[in-house]
Amino acid sequence: MVSLTSALALISAGLYLDGRVRLSRDLAFAIPGLKTKLWFEKQLIPNNDVSLYNRFDDQVQIRPYAIALVFENQSYTWKGLEIASNKMAHWYQAQGIQPKDRVAMFMTNSPLFIISWLALLKIKAVAAFINNQISGPVLIHSLKTANAQLLVFDHELIEVLYESIEGIREMGYRLFTLTPKEQVLAFDEQRKEDGRFYEFMEWRQCSAEGYSRDTRRDVVIGDAVALIYTSGTTGFPKAAVMDHGRCTLATSVWAGICKITEKDRTYDCLPLYHSAGGTWISGSTVVLSRKFSTSSFWNEVRDQDVTMIQYIGELCRYLIHAPEDPRDKNHKVRLMFGNGMRPDVWRKFQQRFGVETVFESYTMSEATSALFNLTSGDDGAGAVGTFQQGLRIVKVDLDTEELIKDKNGYCIECDYGETGELITLADNKTSQTRYIGYYNQPKLSNAKLIQNAFEEGDQYMRTGDLLYRTKDHFWYFADRAGDTFRWKGENVSTAEVADTLGHVDGITSCTVYGVTIPGKDGRAGMAAIVLKDEYWEIPIKQKKEIEKSIRLINERAVQEFVDRLGRHAAKRLPPYAIPRFIRICEGELEITGTFKNKKVELRKEGFDLSKVRERLYWWTPQGYQRFGARENEVILAGRARL
Structure with a gap:
């Protein structure tokens, strides 16, 4: 068909x-x-x-x-x-x-x-x-x-x-x-x-x-x-x-x-x-x-x-x-x-x-x-x-x-x-x-x-x-106009960044989007990533009054992955295109019937810790590091080096 x-x-x-x-x-x-x-x-x-x-x-x-x-x-x-x-x-x-x-x-x-x-x-x-x-x-x-x-x-x-x-x-x-x-x-x-x-x-x-x-x-x-x-x-x-x-x-x-x-x-x-x-x-x-x-x-x-x-x-x-x-x-x-x-x-x-x-x-x-x-x-x-x-x-x-x-x-x-x-x-x-x-x-x-x-x-x-075209007359898809965003005065293609990250072993699926940073022009890149099963331990149950299960992460394996991801991004992407935030998703990304990622809710949640319960990392001079309440305070105070 x-x-x-x-x-x-x-x-x-x-x-x-x-x-x-x-x-x-x-x-x-x-x-x-x-x-x-x-x-x-x-x-x-x-x-x-x-x-x-x-x-x-x-x-x-x-x-x-x-x-x-x-x-x-x-x-x-x-x-x-x-x-x-x-x-x-x-x-x-x-x-x-x-x-x-x-x-x-x-x-x-x-x-x-x-x-x-x-x-x-x-x-x-x-x-x-x-x-x-x-x-x-x-x-x-x-x-x-x-x-x-x-x-x-x-x-x-x-x-x-x-x-x-x-x-x-x-x-x-x-x-x-x-x-x-x-x-x-x-x-x-x-x-x-x-x-x-x-x-x-x-x-x-x-x-x-x-x-x-x-x-x-x-x-x-x-x-x-x-x-x-x-x-x-x-x-x-x-x-x-x-x-x-x-x-x-x-x-x-x-x-x-x-x-x-x-x-x-x-x-x-x-x-x-x-x-x-x-x-x-x-x-x-x-x-x-x-x-x-x-x-x-x-x-x-x-x-x-x-x-x-x-x-x-x-x-x-x-x-x-x-x-x-x-x-x-x-x-x-x-x-x-x-x-x-x-x-x-x-x-x-x-x-x-x-x-x-x-x-x-x-x-x-x-x-x-x-x-x-x-x-x-x-x-x-x-x-x-x-x-x-x-x-x-x-x-x-x-x-x-x-x-x-x-x-x-x-x-x-x-x-x-x-x-x-x-x-x-x-x-x-x-x-x-x-x-x-x-x-x-x-x-x-x-x-x-x-x-x-x-x-x-x-x-x-x-x-x-x-889209863009090359001199040998091939045409390539770059991104949806609404998905491409500006950061550090440069245009960032979410599709290009997602394609680049997709070469890192360990990723099952990945979607990239821009999030607003208080006091900053443009939008910073954020990637929601689903990891392969080997990065997770056997799921356990939370307290009886909470029905859903949570997944225990393999801390050592994920830290190795995040370090490798940071090195790959720094080598393969221009500095302005490196995602400033990484979200490790516990479940599959929500998609449409034609397998397109739905980014609207992810973009709304951004790095808001009151909405995001999953693990976050942010970009630092040393690569990706865990992101929590203290790091969030640094961003809100305008002291973050993003």
């Missing part, structure tokens, strides 16, 4: 072919891009055949009884999924769902997620993929944004819904569970007294009659296939509109670049509310996992003869920190694809697990373009892509996050090696650069746009991400 957020700029054939750029790499992108562009514009559009569901139907006609999906050792054919989705589509229509109506899906990974989405696509309705990790006000906000008629959900999420049921009812939602009735009744006895607040989605008894392609001839490229919410690392999630045109183009070019065929088997353990079926183009098999698990990941990959794996965020970091296994390279994986793999993990992962090729991409749900990097060695390892037309890196004031303009009021493009904000062409003059923005949030959508960026009449979208 490929993320629906992969909007492909390369189909406009904006390539930079000269002696300094690898011709074979460009051609690997260009040929699939040009083929798809011709197929889309010369065949699909003239024949009113742009519906993404039709790509699934193509495979049903070609290979009806081939395996399309594997989930928990059960296989589903293309024809089987079609019949199931026909029944569910009839059920949706019986509930009054019409074309362009929205249905909120609050579900975990399972075949039912895919069947529900297929059912909505074939009747031209729109699924709103609600993050199954959210609750309370964030859940209410997401449902309010979707403004749907129905909310369908997995029964295992019932408690989250129960906590917010009054707010959900006020919005007029009807609630249905997709979990079979007989299974639900075995676990829902406790709510009989209060009355059940949902109905059962009894779709299996509905007609299996199919839907003619003619019923989708009025689907156009801008019609929505789904609402996909941003991960919400800060603030409430926003719903990005993914449309038929962009999704068809993205999945087709992805399949072409990666040379995917019906013989491939793709392993996907990422949340389906952020991903969707690129295999509908290639006809390959998806091996779907309920969720990511470090301990079971490679066993499932081996057992299912997987040839490709999808990654995102810190997934690869978790895997390389798992205990080594003699079978680490015993698999059939030829390629991994995704986004967010940091440079300090990239080559370690390839070398340990023997995965030859990486297809890294950079994109955003709402962006009009993307970057891509297909590499099999050191050349380009760590880069998010190479040059693409319609993308610019421009100068930005990191304190105010305002774009820096020249004397004529135009943006200033960054030089090689200079970090700036990435902006993408959003002129709506071609199908590839259309800007759709966020659903039901026009102010937020317009706030992302800048007019007259380089000339009168042009329009670009601000990504809020900081």
